[in-house]
Amino acid sequence: MTTESKAILIGLAGGTGSGKTSIASAIVSDIGRDGVIILEQDSYYHHLAHLSLDERAKVNFDHPDSVDFARMHQDLVALLRMEAVDVPIYDYTTHTRKEETRHISGHRLIILEGILVLSDSAIRGLMDIKIYVDTPADVRFIRRMNRDIKERDRTFDAVVDQYYATVRPMHDQFVEPTKRFADLIIPEGGHNRVAIDLLKTKIRSLVTDREPSPAALNQ
Numbered sequence: 001m002t003t004e005s006k007a008i009l010i011g012l013a014g015g016t017g018s019g020k021t022s023i024a025s026a027i028v029s030d031i032g033r034d035g036v037i038i039l040e041q042d043s044y045y046h047h048l049a050h051l052s053l054d055e056r057a058k059v060n061f062d063h064p065d066s067v068d069f070a071r072m073h074q075d076l077v078a079l080l081r082m083e084a085v086d087v088p089i090y091d092y093t094t095h096t097r098k099e100e101t102r103h104i105s106g107h108r109l110i111i112l113e114g115i116l117v118l119s120d121s122a123i124r125g126l127m128d129i130k131i132y133v134d135t136p137a138d139v140r141f142i143r144r145m146n147r148d149i150k151e152r153d154r155t156f157d158a159v160v161d162q163y164y165a166t167v168r169p170m171h172d173q174f175v176e177p178t179k180r181f182a183d184l185i186i187p188e189g190g191h192n193r194v195a196i197d198l199l200k201t202k203i204r205s206l207v208t209d210r211e212p213s214p215a216a217l218n219q
Helices: 020-031 053-057 069-080 137-151 156-181 193-210
Strands: 008-014 036-040 085-091 096-104 109-113 129-134 184-187
Touching (some): 008 020, 008 069, 020 036, 020 109, 020 129, 036 069, 137 156, 184 193
Parallel strands (some): 036 109, 129 184
């Protein structure tokens, strides 16, 4: 965590379909939407417009090399200083960044969510809390299959092929090992109410500690 930080950064990692979004939503409901921003790792996939559509489709998006960690780090440093940034918007159908961006500023709590957010040491160094959501592989696969078919217009066979080709081996090689960096491991994702309540208590404490003093406000 940088000493210049005015905001709080929470890293929320875990395998695909592990329940990261449910935990992020629980934090937002507790803190309030106006004070929290959720950043998705997927926004920082590399812009692949220089490749053909067929070549883009063959890219391994579960490998750390698919993520633009340099741009992510740059944006996080600015957000932690309470500066405004324009976050990329990724188009899953074309595997490119859209022309429009997402303008963000002024949030005291930042949640960075994604399967690989604990894999980069520079990004980890900015985090106040590092969380890994640990959910059984069969549950994660079913959730991913439902999401990709309903939200990303993928076929059942395409989801299964991708799971065996990249998702499972990349999870074993790159995602699961980042568990060792976590301050808190939450089994079963959003269903673990005890762990979520403990996390909320810690976050409230950090928010209170990071609030500027009356003297600082008067300077």
